[in-house]
Amino acid sequence: MDMNKKYTARTWPESPEKTTLEGKNKFLGFWLFLGGETVLFASLFATYLALKDKVPSNDHYLAADMFELPLVFIMTMLLLTSSLTSVYAMYHMKNHNYQKMQTWLLITVLLGLGFLCFEIYEFNHYVHEFHHTFTSSAFGSAFYTLVGFHGAHVVVGLGWFTLLLVRNAKRGLNLYNAPKFFVASLYWHFIDVVWVFIFTVVYLMGMVG
Amino acid sequence: MAHESTSANPKVNYEYRRRKARDEMRGQVTSFAMMIFMTFIAFIIVIADFDKFYAFPVLLVLAAAQVVLQLYYFMHMSHKGHGTAALFLYSGALIAFVTILTFLTIVWW
Structure with missing residues (x-):
């Protein structure tokens, strides 16, 4: 099949992400990867839960002393909204409206970038205000590994979207790049899934007790 | 090629698909509103300072519900x-x- 064939909204297939064999394989392989990611994050969550508030002496700050609800709330809203904007992008992808898809993905990237800025501010704040660093305690190591790993996923997701947008800026939407955009948006949703557990288990439950 | 049109009349097929996509998008916006609502409830539970014996199960159920919406509607698992x-x-x-x-x-x- 010619992957670079030009399509219009009327000739565009119903599931462009799964029309080609390559698209089908990407789809399946990516869900296998997400299953693996689930296990990876579970091991980090388990480590965090076991080492939460385990500090060498009582002059170290604990979770409930440091976390602030407004910051976590803003970050949650940014990431949740960016998940919706990437849904909008995929809606336009299925309708073969390339320009609108690009616009919504750009908004997604900007929201993700906002999230990342808040996270950098947050880590910087903990290090300088509370001397809560990666090496200060077992709690610090577990916290930065878990939340930092999620932050690294956000960075990868942003880079992925940006590269796809730049590389395909002039190509237009076809069966070659539709699965690529689709899989990247699945990855972005998964990042939000992990964040739901982070804000619940680390921040909200951390502040309750 | 067979995949390009599943109906003998491409115009009907096209309009049907458009409508289906629009309906799905509406469902996804509803899921988003529910997720925002559940996030609010979760934060309120923490602000209200409930005992963790009550707060933890509710927070975990809210998180699980949000993840189900994300997986089945945003990630199309439905x-x-x-x-x-x-x-x-x-x-x-x-x-x-x-x-x-x-x-x-x-x-x-």
């Missing part, structure tokens, strides 16, 4: 053809559950 995807994800979730249970129970035995 569409057909996601059987293998579900197998992969739930296998991962099973290992995840056992890992967390293990760490919570026997690390500080």
Whole structure:
């Protein structure tokens, strides 16, 4: 099949992400990867839960002393909204409206970038205000590994979207790049899934007790 | 090629698909509103300072509900053809559950 064939909204297939064999394989392989990611994050969550508030002496700050609800709330809203904007992008992808898809993905990237800025501010704040660093305690190591790993996923997701947008800026939407955009948006949703557990288990439950 | 049109009349097919996509998008916006609502409830529970005996289960249920909406509506797992995807994800979730249970129970035995 010619992957670079030009399509219009009327000739565009119903599931462009799964029309080609390559698209089908990407789809399946990516869900296998997400299953693996689930296990990876579970091991980090388990480590965090076991080492939460385990500090060498009582002059170290604990979770409930440091976390602030407004910051976590803003970050949650940014990431949740960016998940919706990437849904909008995929809606336009299925309708073969390339320009609108690009616009919504750009908004997604900007929201993700906002999230990342808040996270950098947050880590910087903990290090300088509370001397809560990666090496200060077992709690610090577990916290930065878990939340930092999620932050690294956000960075990868942003880079992925940006590269796809730049590389395909002039190509237009076809069966070659539709699965690529689709899989990247699945990855972005998964990042939000992990964040739901982070804000619940680390921040909200951390502040309750 | 067979995949380009599933109806003898491409115009009907096109309009039907457009409408279906619009309906799905509406459902996704509703899921988003529900997720925002659940996030608010979760934060209010923490601000209201409930005892953790009551707060923890509610927070976890709210998180699980949000994740289900994200997976089934935003990630389209409610569409057909996601059987293998579900197998992969739930296998991962099973290992995840056992890992967390293990760490919570026997690390500080």
